Structure formats: structure tokens, C-alpha cells
Amino acid sequence: MTSELRDVTGFRGEKILELCLTDYQHFAQPLFRPGFLGDKWPAIDFYVELTSVRGKRLYFFAQAKTTSASLNQKQGFLNISTKKKDIERLLQIPGPTYVFGIHEPSKRVFIRSVHIGVPVRAISQIPLTHELTAGNLQALHDEVRHYWTTTSHKPISSRFA
Amino acid sequence: MSNAPVRNHDVDRRGELLAELFLQDLGPEFLARPTFDFGYDLLMGFRNSRGGLNNVAVVVKATERPVQARYTVSRRDFERWANSNIPVLLLVVDVKNNRLFHTWPTPDIARDTGGSGTISIRLTEIDESMKETLRRQFVG
Numbered sequence: 001m002t003s004e005l006r007d008v009t010g011f012r013g014e015k016i017l018e019l020c021l022t023d024y025q026h027f028a029q030p031l032f033r034p035g036f037l038g039d040k041w042p043a044i045d046f047y048v049e050l051t052s053v054r055g056k057r058l059y060f061f062a063q064a065k066t067t068s069a070s071l072n073q074k075q076g077f078l079n080i081s082t083k084k085k086d087i088e089r090l091l092q093i094p095g096p097t098y099v100f101g102i103h104e105p106s107k108r109v110f111i112r113s114v115h116i117g118v119p120v121r122a123i124s125q126i127p128l129t130h131e132l133t134a135g136n137l138q139a140l141h142d143e144v145r146h147y148w149t150t151t152s153h154k155p156i157s158s159r160f161a
Numbered sequence: 162m163s164n165a166p167v168r169n170h171d172v173d174r175r176g177e178l179l180a181e182l183f184l185q186d187l188g189p190e191f192l193a194r195p196t197f198d199f200g201y202d203l204l205m206g207f208r209n210s211r212g213g214l215n216n217v218a219v220v221v222k223a224t225e226r227p228v229q230a231r232y233t234v235s236r237r238d239f240e241r242w243a244n245s246n247i248p249v250l251l252l253v254v255d256v257k258n259n260r261l262f263h264t265w266p267t268p269d270i271a272r273d274t275g276g277s278g279t280i281s282i283r284l285t286e287i288d289e290s291m292k293e294t295l296r297r298q299f300v301g
Contacts, residue, residue, distance in 0.1 A: 007191070022174075
């Protein structure tokens with residue numbers, strides 16, 4: 001393949017997640033705008049902005065974990081593989097952070113929050129009730145929006161003002 | 162400040178992603194994006210039964226409006242697609258409803274819409290059965 005062409009066959013899980021976060025079949029416009037940070041950035045794959053908050057660009061961070069293992073409806077969980085180190089890093093980052101489990105064969109996406117109180121160990125399961133449906137997209141939007149009302153939007157001073 | 166350019170970017174991006182995932186599902190030998198604009202959005206190749214590659218150029222048009230049975234393109238674009246020596250697949254993506262439509266632009270499918278420099282072409286929606294038909298077409 002020549003250098004004028006770029007292979008686009010990989011990273012299906014990340015594409016599925018981006019499509020899911022920007023899905024707006026049930027909304028007037030997408031609720032989120034994800035920006036992919038690249039493969040080299042530790043623990044985080046996406047910086048995700050909320051689109052519908054006037055005058056503010058609120059955000060959360062996302063780690064994407066793709067699996068093709070069969071979905072066990074009886075078990076009620078999607079099995080994913082994360083590292084303890086990544087959960088540790090997500091807990092160190094100020095702001096809302098989430099792990100997204102992407103079931104590649106069905107293109108379904110599931111979400112689990114990494115917030116204060118979550119044990120510092122690898123996350124291996126996401127409940128199937130946490131599927132990123134339209135209802136849960138709205139709930140995620142509201143949760144992140146609410147979080148940012150509890151903290152300062154900006155520093156109030158700087159040495160470099 | 163208008164957010165139209167950002168919105169257009171979002172629509173285009175969803176169109177790209179939906180098209181790429183759909184085309185990957187068809188199992189191409191390669192799927193590649195030109196790094197500069199020479200008229201096609203994607204190039205792909207399928208291994209055929211004779212050991213060769215069937216190459217196809219893909220043009221993706223993203224819209225958030227419901228797609229009608231007929232779609233209007235510029236005459237200039239249509240002439241280029243219909244008269245190139247590589248088959249061109251036109252994919253029209255309804256990014257709001259996650260629906261894909263397609264056609265193979267060839268001189269016989271066009272309906273002239275008059276002097277406006279545009280051409281109207283008929284589209285077919287891609288469902289599971291059409292996906293299978295396309296897969297067979299690509300490797301034939």
C-alpha cells in the first residue's frame with residue numbers, strides 16, 4: 001500500500017463506541033462529541049465533550065475495552081479485561097471517568113463508572129443493565145453535567161494572568 | 162456564534178464511521194482512505210476466486226435528512242464516477258437514523274434534472290439481504 005493511503009481496517013471497537021456516543025436517533029442532536037486521544041495515551045482513549053450545555057464545554061474521559069467473547073445473558077454481565085494500573089490512573093484523573101465495554105459482534109456498548117469508592121483493582125465485568133441505550137446516554141449526559149455543577153468551572157486566579 | 166461547521170463535521174464523521182464499519186463487515190482484503198482528496202473517500206479490494214483482487218472506489222455522502230429514493234449529485238461528480246475504469250460505489254448515509262443506501266453510478270442509471278448541473282439517481286437501501294448481495298458482487 002502506498003503512503004498516500006491509510007489503512008482503516010482496525011480499531012472497530014473504538015469506532016463502535018464513537019458511533020454509540022454520538023447516536024442521536026432519539027435526540028435532536030448528538031449529546032456528546034468524542035475526541036480520540038490515540039493509542040499511546042495511558043489509560044484514556046477518548047476525551048468526550050457534552051454538546052448541549054450553553055457556554056460551557058463539560059467533559060468526561062473514557063477508556064474503551066473491546067471484546068468478542070459471547071454475551072452471557074443469564075450471567076447478566078459483559079466480561080472485559082482491564083488492568084489494575086489503568087483503574088488506578090483513571091481514579092487519579094480529576095473529573096468523571098468511565099470504562100466502556102464494547103461487544104464487537106453485536107456492536108453493543110456497556111458502561112461502568114470509575115469514581116471515588118470504586119476498588120482499586122481491575123474491572124472485569126459490566127452489568128448488561130448498563131448498556132448505552134438512548135435512556136442511558138441521557139442519564140450519562142445528566143450525570144456528567146451534574147458533576148460539573150459541584151466543582152469550579154475554572155481557576156479563579158493565576159500567577160500568569 | 163453558529164455551530165454549523167462543527168455540526169457538519171459531526172455529520173461527516175458519523176457518515177465515515179458507519180460506512181467504514183459496514184464495509185469492514187463485508188470482509189475486504191484491504192480498506193484504505195486516501196490521505197489527500199482525489200475524489201474517492203475509500204478504496205477497497207476483495208480477493209476473488211481466481212486469485213486476483215476486485216478493487217472498488219467508494220464515495221460516502223453523509224446526511225441527517227431522511228434519504229429519498231432518488232438522490233441528487235453534481236453532474237461533474239457523476240460523470241467522473243460513471244466513466245472511471247474502477248467501479249465506484251456511492252454510499253449515502255442517513256447518520257441520524259443509521260441507515261445506508263447505495264448505487265453504482267453508471268451512465269444508464271442517471272436521470273437528468275435539467276440545466277442546474279445536477280443529476281438525479283435512484284438509491285437502494287442496504288438491509289441484510291442487500292449486504293449479502295453486495296458481498297457476493299465484490300468477490301465475484
